[in-house]
Amino acid sequence: MPAATHPPLDPSVLPPYVLALRERLGYLPESQIERVLRAYEVGAHAHEGQARKSGEPYITHPVAVAGILAELGMDAETIIAAILHDTLEDTELSRSALASEFGETVAELVDGVTKLDKMKFGSRQEADAESFRKMLLAMARDLRVILIKLSDRLHNMRTLGAKDAPSRRRIARETLEIYAPIAQRLGMNKIKAELQDLGFRALYPDRYRVISERIRAALGNRREAMGKIEEALSARLAADQLPARVVGRIKSPWSIYSKMHSEHKSFAQLMDVYGFRVVVDSAMSCYMALGVVHALYKPVDRRFKDFIAIPKANGYQSLHTVLLGPFGAPIEVQVRTAEMDSVAESGVAAHWAYKTDSGPANSAQARAREWLSSLADSSVHTASSAEFIENVKIDLFPDEVYLFTPRGDILALPRNATALDFAYAVHTDVGDHAVAARVDKKLLPLRTRLESGQLVEIITAPSAVPNPAWLEVVVTGKARTAIRQYLKHLQHEDAVDFGHRMLDRALDALGSSLEVIPPTVLDRFLHESKFKRLEELLSDIALGNRMPDQVASQLVATRGRRSHEASALVHPAEKIRITGAERGVLSFANCCHPLPGDEIIGYLSSGKGIVVHRAECPNVVELRKSPERCVGIEWDRDVQGDYRAELRIEVINRPGVLATIAAAIAAADSNIENVEYVERDLAAATLLFTIEVRNRKHLADVMRRVRRTGVVSGVYRYPL
Structure with a gap:
């Protein structure tokens, strides 16, 4: 009705x-x-x-x-x-x-x-x-x-x-x-x-009560000083024929508390500031008013911000300056138009009733729609609601940096954003294939943190792809979602391929293969195991959630043949060869840092996939107690990528020794990830270097170069 x-x-x-x-x-x-x-x-x-x-x-x-x-x-x-x-x-x-x-x-x-x-x-x-x-x-x-x-x-x-x-x-x-x-x-x-x-x-x-009481007491003591400053600002603006409204600003209990907490400042330090807002009739008048207040009180160097020319991500516009006041305390002044003041207070809600669908939105509305559009896009690629919320929280940083693209466009990113965040802000494809950045024409790595006003250009390569370490570099939700999306896709592809090889190997040990299992038997097994497709089963095997030997035994038994009990360690079948490119489903144990050329063994860890250990790793004794989780693997001839290794280096303790060793490692074309002192006295020291090498041969070359420096008494691979 x-x-x-x-x-x-x-x-x-x-x-x-x-x-x-x-x-x-x-x-x-x-x-x-x-x-x-x-x-x-x-x-x-x-x-x-x-x-x-x-x-x-x-x-x-x-x-x-x-x-x-x-x-x-x-x-x-x-x-x-x-x-x-x-x-x-x-x-x-x-x-x-x-x-x-x-x-x-x-x-x-x-x-x-x-x-x-x-x-x-x-x-x-x-x-x-x-x-x-x-x-x-x-x-x-x-x-x-x-x-x-x-x-x-x-x-x-x-x-x-x-x-x-x-x-x-x-x-x-x-x-x-x-x-x-x-x-x-x-x-x-x-x-x-x-x-x-x-x-x-x-x-x-x-805490709220204590801070509120202290704010009231401080304001009572300063009322006269604030009145004099407000009067001086109003008189000077009027003398220059600039119609303006000057209003004193008071910090809230929460803003005082959060700044005390984050900036490690005392209450007295934060309250020892006078704040005023100057509201004028036009953007041009804002800059004229700024000149007037700078003529009245001297500005503090590097404390001026122009949010009119470069608005904040939420559409906020204003000029901010800090002046040296007459009472020895700084004066914070914001200069803006009445329209900017309305948008600053009400944001997307400013002038809503008077805006038609065809009419232009205010700057806050336009920027909010842009942000929400990126959130909707992020949600499509994020399966978990909790993960989506985490990404949204990351995007809600109060402080931003403003950066320029080579074409002169401005991008706003959260504080501590890196060049990799910038790459994903430009476009997901740019982020996925980024290799380095030119920041103010200087070539820098993608992990570089950016500062407002920098000109950033991203260098890409078709062969470059995201890797798990990137998740530790980025701070924006968009970048995090895109990287996770790629890694999940990569993990699924790797897991299906690796799971196929593992199941084939287990079936081969039982004198069967996936090709000879009747489709009806396979379909019934998938249905009973609640899998929609064979790929889901194969992925589940590779991720360590199902044992390949058990799946093989069930498939063969269902077919009507006798199942044999056999473990991955004693199967006569060939070992699975790895190239190292299967990073979506393989990880390398930190306890022994296996390298190409080492004899290795795989251990199926539930949810993580295969963890690769050196065969002589002390932990393998314990792992062998679960033979059904052990996987026979070996290195392929064509191995890719860099691998982490640790060197224990005993040195003569004298100035410059660290730089000498670092130079030798670099000369061997190896990257140093970390250095720490294990033991140290006046005569000698023991250092633990974490480095990246291609294989055992490369590691041997690094160790040879370090020994030739003449400043070391011993170089060992760690753990031995």
Whole structure:
């Protein structure tokens, strides 16, 4: 039934909290306000008999959420969806009923916000992660979903006192770790600041109380000084005929606490700063005002930032400068236009009610859509919700570096981002084939951390591919997801190939082969083992989750032949040859560092695949107690890649000895990964070098060169 057929609600029967909402909606046409009041009527009826922990009628919560959105000036559909946002989850109201009365857009918004409590999950964390993932994907379709969710969280935080202590801590931690950073990423600084302070108060009540009291005391002592600085700034701007509004800024308890914690500063150091915001009428006036304040007080060198020319990733624009003030304390000044100020406070919500679908979005909205689009893309390639959340958290860094591409485009990346992160930010294909970077025309490795203002060019090679070590280098979610995606694909291909060779070898020992097993027998075995395809079984064997001998015995027995018990170590079958390129399913033991040329043995480790050990490794004695997990392997003639080895070097302790040995190792074309002193006294020292070599012959060459230096008394492969 269309909303227009319902008579307008009589204001005299509306509760005070609904009348307050109606007043806030004065910016909307009367017809849309009536639709909002109809939504209240439907919501109140649906939630009838339900109460909050505080004892208030449940409908007071969604109406309060709608009130927060009305303060942001949101459109009628968002306000209606906010009033009805809990109906699908907590009431009998159906999605089709919502869509028929209020339209498909409102139903989509409500569905996007609705949590997944009705689904079955392995754990609370898994449910929360999947719920959050769904919300983020709904955000990618319509930004208004997250605005409703943030407003919902803000009201829940304001009324958190009714919850028990463990629930308060859990919700507060989640707010600080996820929701406040999302508000910041979307440029909604006002909501972010309140979420942080409410979260801080709930999680650490004593710390919050102490810091709040100290802020109040400090402000009381400084009120006169702040008034004088504000008066001087206003007078100087007026004298230069620059209309401006000057406002003093006060740090919040959370920002003080987090800076004390991260920057190791005292409360006095952080509070010994005066903050002001100067709001002018145009971007050109911002730069003129900057000149005026620099003429009044001397600027501090290297403390100026231009976020107007290069906006932050969330669309934030402002000029930041630090001045030497008259009272011996620095003055932080932000200069911006009224429009920039609105976007800084409300972010993606700024001017929403006045923006048509065809009209241009503000800078925060455009950048948020770009970010959400990359999140949606990341979600497609990430199977685990928990892993997706981890990637999103990585992307919510508050500090960014701004970098230039060779074409002059600007990319914003999180603090501590590397050249490899930059490569993946340009394009996944660029990241996958990256080999090095030119940073400000200097050739540097991909692990290089980048700084704002650098010009970065990525050098690629068709043969280059991601490797597991890259996961330790990158910090962005996009790079991490792309690398994991490639490695999973590589691991699957390697595992299928290796599993095939292992099963063939086990069947050969029983006088059979995969080719002679009837398809019906194989299909029945796969069905009973809950595999859809043979590739899944082969991969499971290679990853150590199933023993090839047991699978072979079952297949042969099912075929009606006698099964033989035999272990991988005594099978007469040929050993499996490895080239070292099977890194997706092979790993090399750190206890003995096997090299091409060594006699080796494989051990099937559940979930990890085959761990390769040297045959003389002391741990092999223990491994042989599980013969079904031991795999006969040997090196192929054509071996690829570099392998880790350790050298124990006994030296005469004198200046320059370390540099001499390092030079000898480098001259042998080997890379040094790590050096540590094992023993040291005045006369002698024992060093442990971790190096990369191609094979045993290469290692012997390195050891020969080290012995020839004349500064060593012994060189041994470690462990012996």
